[in-house]
Amino acid sequence: MSGNSRVRVAVTGLGVKSPAGVTVASAFDATAAGRGLAQRVDAQPELEVGPFLACRVPTFEAGEYFSRREHATLDRSTLLGVAAAVDAFHDSGLDSAAGTDRWSVSCGTGGSGPASAAESATRAWVRDRSGISVFTVPMLMPSAVAARASIKLGLTGPTLTYATACASGATAIGEAYRAVRAGHLDVAIAGGVEACLSPLVMESFRRVGAMSVRFDDPAGASRPFDVDRDGFVMAEGAAFVVLEEWHHAARRGARIYAELAGYGSNSDGFHIVAPRSDGAAAARCMVAALDDARTPAADIGHVNAHGTSTLRNDEAEASAIAIAFGSCTPPVTSVKGVTGHMFGGSGAFEAVVTALSVATGTVPPTANHHRQSGESKLDVVTSSARCLGPAPAISNSFGFGGHNVTLVFRPV
Amino acid sequence: MTRERILDVVQEKIGEVLGIPAAEIGEYADLVTEHTVDSLEMMEVAARLEKALRIQIAVDRFRDVVTPGDVADYLYTRLNER
Numbered sequence: 001m002s003g004n005s006r007v008r009v010a011v012t013g014l015g016v017k018s019p020a021g022v023t024v025a026s027a028f029d030a031t032a033a034g035r036g037l038a039q040r041v042d043a044q045p046e047l048e049v050g051p052f053l054a055c056r057v058p059t060f061e062a063g064e065y066f067s068r069r070e071h072a073t074l075d076r077s078t079l080l081g082v083a084a085a086v087d088a089f090h091d092s093g094l095d096s097a098a099g100t101d102r103w104s105v106s107c108g109t110g111g112s113g114p115a116s117a118a119e120s121a122t123r124a125w126v127r128d129r130s131g132i133s134v135f136t137v138p139m140l141m142p143s144a145v146a147a148r149a150s151i152k153l154g155l156t157g158p159t160l161t162y163a164t165a166c167a168s169g170a171t172a173i174g175e176a177y178r179a180v181r182a183g184h185l186d187v188a189i190a191g192g193v194e195a196c197l198s199p200l201v202m203e204s205f206r207r208v209g210a211m212s213v214r215f216d217d218p219a220g221a222s223r224p225f226d227v228d229r230d231g232f233v234m235a236e237g238a239a240f241v242v243l244e245e246w247h248h249a250a251r252r253g254a255r256i257y258a259e260l261a262g263y264g265s266n267s268d269g270f271h272i273v274a275p276r277s278d279g280a281a282a283a284r285c286m287v288a289a290l291d292d293a294r295t296p297a298a299d300i301g302h303v304n305a306h307g308t309s310t311l312r313n314d315e316a317e318a319s320a321i322a323i324a325f326g327s328c329t330p331p332v333t334s335v336k337g338v339t340g341h342m343f344g345g346s347g348a349f350e351a352v353v354t355a356l357s358v359a360t361g362t363v364p365p366t367a368n369h370h371r372q373s374g375e376s377k378l379d380v381v382t383s384s385a386r387c388l389g390p391a392p393a394i395s396n397s398f399g400f401g402g403h404n405v406t407l408v409f410r411p412v
Numbered sequence: 413m414t415r416e417r418i419l420d421v422v423q424e425k426i427g428e429v430l431g432i433p434a435a436e437i438g439e440y441a442d443l444v445t446e447h448t449v450d451s452l453e454m455m456e457v458a459a460r461l462e463k464a465l466r467i468q469i470a471v472d473r474f475r476d477v478v479t480p481g482d483v484a485d486y487l488y489t490r491l492n493e494r
Contacts, residue, residue: 068431134455 009180010249010256011409013094013189013242014352015087017080019055019235019339024091027349028356031335032385034365036219038212038233038340041197049203053212053221055235055340056197065152073135074148077112080238080345081145081193082152088240089153089189093254096154103187104157106176107146108168109344110399112196112236145193157185163344165399166306168192169239170347174263174405176243186248191240192348202234208273210310222341223368224307224334225314225380232308235340239348241355258355261392261410262293268402275312275398279320282404286324286394289406293392298328300408301391302363302381304354306398307334308341313398318376320396331388333381337367347397351407354395358409361389413491418465419484425460426480429453439481451475457483467491 014024019037021027030037043050057080062071065083074082085105089096094103138144143161150159158179164171169192176188205211212231214221222233241260249256264285268276275282290297303325305317321329335353342349357363362385369382390411397405419439427434430447443449449457458474461467461483467490477483 069429072429072431132459134452134459138452 007181007183008246009177009260010244010246010254011241011258011260011355012244012249012254012256013088013092014257014355015084015091016237016239016349016352017057017060017084018237018239018342018345018349019057022058022060024352028353031338031353031364032362034338034367034384036222036367037338038218038221040215040218044199047199049199051215052202052206053215053218053233054197054202055233057236073138075139076195076236077109077193078139078145078148080195080236081107081191082148084191084193084238085149085189085240086152088191088242092242092244094187094242099155100186101157102185103155104159104176104179104185104189105146105150105153105155106160106162106172106188106190107149108162108164108170108172108192108348109142109145110165110168110194111142111163112194112344149189155189164403164405165401166341166343167347167397167399167403167405168344169349170351170395170397170405170407171265171403173241173243173260173348173351174265174407177260177263180243180245186245188243189240190243191238192344193238194343194345195236197234197236205234212309220368222309222337224305224309224337224366225318225332225372225376225378226369227371227373229309229311229314231310232336233340235342237339237342237345237349239345239352241348241351256412258358258412259410260407262289262295262408264289264292264406266404268404270402273400275316275402277312277316277319279316279323281402282317282320282396282398283323285404286320286396286406289394289408293408293410295392295408295410297325299392300325300330300394301388302330302357302393303332304350304357304393304395305332305334306396307336307366309336315373315376317396317398318378321378322376329378331363331379331381331386333363334366335364337369347395347405350395350397354393354407354409358390358393358411361387361391363388415484415488418487418491419480421464422461422480422483422487425457425464428460429456437480440479442478443480444478461487465491
């Protein structure tokens with residue numbers, strides 16, 4: 001499949017701080033178990049908001065990553081993002097001291113840093129101007145997570161930040177992959193993060209009408225591709241992968257989880273929040289990624305869908321998958337039934353899950369999916385994890401504004 | 413307010429920012445060499461002292477302080493100007 005001159009990209013490290021778990025193994029097990037993790041967030045009468053549903057990252061030992069002094073200067077998205085990046089780096093077995101300007105860090109984020117900092121700053125300003133911390137600016141910078149990770153790991157290559165809304169994590173991974181493929185980098189730590197479960201942001205999404213209000217059944221609220229879905233469940237979380245030029249990884253005897261073999265990226269050019277309902281652009285994105293991977297659609301074992309559980313995304317994505325794959329449409333799953341929607345973190349988390357699915361042949365089920373709507377006839381993986389054996393797979397991510405991203409993973 | 417009491421507040425606020433007990437910050441400790449306080453952290457200390465002591469502190473005044481004792485001296489002078 002690969003020509004001799006073609007640079008290949010190995011996935012050699014994984015790290016997550018997600019609602020499904022704060023280690024890669026526990027998070028993959030929880031997605032494979034297929035139980036929804038959403039919980040009720042009570043209303044806040046003084047702010048006239050809520051209730052909401054949300055998936056939170058369980059408590060983890062932040063002291064393993066940050067001194068108390070450092071901790072006090074970080075917002076939650078930086079805390080989760082840097083910790084996941086450090087996990088991925090350590091998992092790869094790489095050593096900071098060997099780093100060069102050809103080792104990069106990149107992070108995708110929808111913008112939770114600005115959202116959380118702006119909210120606290122606004123409140124402090126109204127009540128008490130002196131309550132604004134001098135660390136507000138480093139929290140407002142969307143680039144803070146990638147920057148803090150590069151400082152923490154002592155990496156001196158490019159440090160980049162991508163904002164493509166809910167596709168941000170996948171964009172960061174895809175662009176890093178391209179830089180390795182083009183010969184600009186040897187190692188790229190890439191991922192995404194979001195942590196904005198604040199009243200301001202949750203109320204704003206509620207007003208868009210995109211959030212589930214299934215308060216009588218929080219665990220069943222996120223139900224991708226199900227006929228009774230009523231919106232997504234907001235989540236916080238982060239995930240990073242280490243991408244490495246193939247020979248660089250092989251020379252040091254690194255464990256290679258999977259090959260990142262293809263990347264597609266385009267836009268609907270249509271609406272600031274709604275996807276194109278015919279899925280035409282998203283379908284072209286998947287085809288472009290398959291072309292980039294030189295992998296025929298018929299070889300794909302499964303699709304790790306964006307599958308947010310909103311009415312419009314799932315309908316448009318089902319159409320897009322049908323267009324891209326036609327008669328050879330593979331099984332489809334969405335882990336958002338378990339984890340909720342981590343926005344900028346979701347594409348990276350799903351890249352981790354897809355890489356592990358490709359490596360192990362195990363595809364997690366779509367939690368809470370019972371019956372499809374309308375005309376879509378996808379083979380949705382439900383109830384329990386399905387063992388498909390090692391095969392290439394794609395992971396889709398789509399974002400408000402019409403951003404479409406597809407990553408193709410191949411077993412080693 | 414006595415200089416001794418001001419020094420207590422200074423050590424408390426530095427301790428808050430550094431995440432260590434105030435007792436571990438000596439009056440004559442060099443904040444930069446012993447505690448690796450950076451410029452941003454020093455500004456945070458100044459902001460907290462402004463709030464605790466209800467005083468305005470000129471930003472440039474804090475660029476030259478070396479020890480908690482220096483900070484206390486400056487604040488003692490300022491507070492007694494009123």
